[in-house]
Amino acid sequence: MGEIVxxxxxxxxxxxxxxxxxxxxxxxxxxxxxxxxxxYRAQEVSFADALEGQLxxxxxxxxxxxxxxxxxxxxxxxxxxxxxxxxxxxxGNNVQLDKELLSLGRAGxxxxxxxxxxxxxxxxxxxxxxxxx
Amino acid sequence: xxxxxxxxxxxxxxxxVQRARMEVAVSNMANADSTRGADGQPYRRREVVLExxxxxxxxxxxxxxxxxxxxxxxxxxxxxxxRRFEPSHPDADAEGFVAVPNVDVPxxxxxxxxxxxxxxxxxxxxxLIRDTIQRALELAR
Numbered sequence: 001m002g003e004i005v006x007x008x009x010x011x012x013x014x015x016x017x018x019x020x021x022x023x024x025x026x027x028x029x030x031x032x033x034x035x036x037x038x039x040y041r042a043q044e045v046s047f048a049d050a051l052e053g054q055l056x057x058x059x060x061x062x063x064x065x066x067x068x069x070x071x072x073x074x075x076x077x078x079x080x081x082x083x084x085x086x087x088x089x090x091x092g093n094n095v096q097l098d099k100e101l102l103s104l105g106r107a108g109x110x111x112x113x114x115x116x117x118x119x120x121x122x123x124x125x126x127x128x129x130x131x132x133x
Numbered sequence: 134x135x136x137x138x139x140x141x142x143x144x145x146x147x148x149x150v151q152r153a154r155m156e157v158a159v160s161n162m163a164n165a166d167s168t169r170g171a172d173g174q175p176y177r178r179r180e181v182v183l184e185x186x187x188x189x190x191x192x193x194x195x196x197x198x199x200x201x202x203x204x205x206x207x208x209x210x211x212x213x214x215x216r217r218f219e220p221s222h223p224d225a226d227a228e229g230f231v232a233v234p235n236v237d238v239p240x241x242x243x244x245x246x247x248x249x250x251x252x253x254x255x256x257x258x259x260x261l262i263r264d265t266i267q268r269a270l271e272l273a274r
Contacts, residue, residue, distance in 0.1 A: 018269075022136050025265060029140035029258045030188070030199035033147035035251045036154070037183045037202055097254055104261045115268045122272065 007121065014118045020045070021111035027080055028103040031095045038091035042100070044083040137269075139188050139199050141262050146186070146201035147255040153204050154181045154248040158241045165236040168224045175224075176234040178210035210235055 023045050034040040088094040157179050164176040184205035212235045220229030 022265065025262055026136045026140035026143075026199040029255075029262060030143045030201070032251075032254050032258045033143040033150075033202045034183075034185050034200060035147070035254065036151075036247065037185045040185050043200075097250070101254060101257060104258055108261050108265055111265050112268055115272060119272055119274075 011118065011121060014114045017114040018111050021107040024107035025104055028100045028107065031100045035095050035097060038093055040093045040095060042083040042086055042095045043080040046081040137262055137266055141259055143188065143199040143201040144255045144258045146203060148252060150183060150202050150204055151248045151252040155245055157181050157207060158245040158248065161236045162238055162241045164234055165238055166233060168231055168233060175214050175232050178234060178236045180208050180210055182206045182208055
């Protein structure tokens with residue numbers, strides 16, 4: 001059976017991307033806030049946990065061919081863990097300013113990209129609602 | 134959204150803390166030669182102790198929280214006062230030495246630079262988060 005990509009699935013995916021970006025920004029902001037806290041370990045959204053969270057979620061099943069497309073993996077779950085492989089300073093803190101700022105900026109870009117596509121989708125929907133006017 | 138706001142709060146707490154660090158460094162430098170304090174002793178160098186504050190765990194993002202930071206304490210540096218030979222000084226001891234504060238001005242300068250940098254970084258973070266919120270609001274247009 002051919003996979004049909006529905007609007008709902010696309011929008012859910014975009015929503016997930018935005019949520020992920022927000023999570024990354026929040027974690028980077030927390031790290032930056034603790035730039036000078038002795039003993040603080042830089043946190044990051046761990047990919048493995050995030051993936052597991054997505055896979056472990058029981059996806060809804062379309063039991064009828066008339067059902068609308070079901071968005072897979074609903075709740076977004078991000079877990080944070082110590083970021084590996086960072087050199088710690090003498091006070092035990094291993095936050096790296098450039099890395100965190102980069103992560104903030106990149107997450108902002110990802111969010112913007114998803115937002116642009118999502119608002120294009122919304123425009124289409126509005127166009128349809130207004131009967132093309 | 135609330136995650137973004139909590140992230141912004143974390144950055145704001147850092148701005149607060151860095152400003153406190155700056156104030157303490159400035160106070161240390163201002164008093165680098167104060168040989169008499171309220172207790173009659175020379176001024177003692179002060180230091181800010183920072184502490185990470187775990188944010189409120191959110192139900193939606195299990196375990197994901199932006200941790201803020203706060204000033205845990207301002208402690209006095211217990212290092213010995215430095216001694217300067219200045220027999221004419223009113224606070225000089227019998228041997229002609231004056232106890233001067235244990236403040237090292239270059240060290241304070243470095244500390245202040247660090248605080249200014251960290252302040253800047255957190256301000257940038259706030260700007261970026263604000264942009265993200267702005268983008269999210271644009272969806273509603």
